[in-house]
Amino acid sequence: MVILESRYKPGQSVSPNHDFIEGYFLTINDLARLVRDFQADCHDGFVSNDIGYLEEWLKKHKTIEVD
Numbered sequence: 001m002v003i004l005e006s007r008y009k010p011g012q013s014v015s016p017n018h019d020f021i022e023g024y025f026l027t028i029n030d031l032a033r034l035v036r037d038f039q040a041d042c043h044d045g046f047v048s049n050d051i052g053y054l055e056e057w058l059k060k061h062k063t064i065e066v067d
Contacts, residue, residue, distance in 0.1 A: 002026065002058040024058055033061070 006020045026034065034057060038047065047053045 002030065002061060002063055027063065030061070030063055 002024050004022060005025055006022050007025070009019045009021050034054075037057060038053065041047050041053065
């Protein structure tokens with residue numbers, strides 16, 4: 001599962017306000033696999049809801065470890 005993470009906003013230092021951004025932070029390899037899977041499933045007619053597809057993909061796939 002690719003997990004939802006919280007990180008400091010880019011370019012920001014640690015401040016009393018703790019400016020965070022939440023999101024799914026994918027490696028370039030994860031992103032390439034997501035695009036390939038999405039294109040293949042769209043071509044085959046399996047995608048009816050883009051957001052739902054992405055949420056399910058993130059739940060089902062593990063982050064690719066690069067050596």
